[in-house]
Amino acid sequence: MNGIQCEATKADGVRCAQLANIEKAADGRDLCVFHDPDRKDAMQAKGREAARDRNRQVIAEKDLPPLETATDAAEWASKLAAATATGKLDPKRAQQVVNFIKLFLDAKTKAHYEEALKDLRERLKKLGG
Numbered sequence: 001m002n003g004i005q006c007e008a009t010k011a012d013g014v015r016c017a018q019l020a021n022i023e024k025a026a027d028g029r030d031l032c033v034f035h036d037p038d039r040k041d042a043m044q045a046k047g048r049e050a051a052r053d054r055n056r057q058v059i060a061e062k063d064l065p066p067l068e069t070a071t072d073a074a075e076w077a078s079k080l081a082a083a084t085a086t087g088k089l090d091p092k093r094a095q096q097v098v099n100f101i102k103l104f105l106d107a108k109t110k111a112h113y114e115e116a117l118k119d120l121r122e123r124l125k126k127l128g129g
């Protein structure tokens, strides 16, 4: 692999084997993302932000109706939209739930047509026989 090796020495006295960042650290040294204090802070801030997103309060189960009808799906969508818009729900997580709602509605629609088709076939059979 091409690139410059990080100049930092680890606690055990061994030189860090990571590749240095393309840009030099503020002190002019070639350091990897773990040893460059500026980037380390940014990485840690990103990690904290990700943890915060994961731990964000979700919509409580008791506040959602069982997902059984299209009307339920509309209520779910409404609550998801509000929770996402107000920052209570991680947009990525909201998107996952939206995908499930779509899947549910699609399956529900197919089940409805299956039932209607079955009903029509039975009526035809009665007419024919």
Ligand SMILES: [Zn+2]
Pocket: 006, 007, 008, 016, 017, 018, 031, 032, 033, 034, 035
């Ligand atoms: Zn390093």
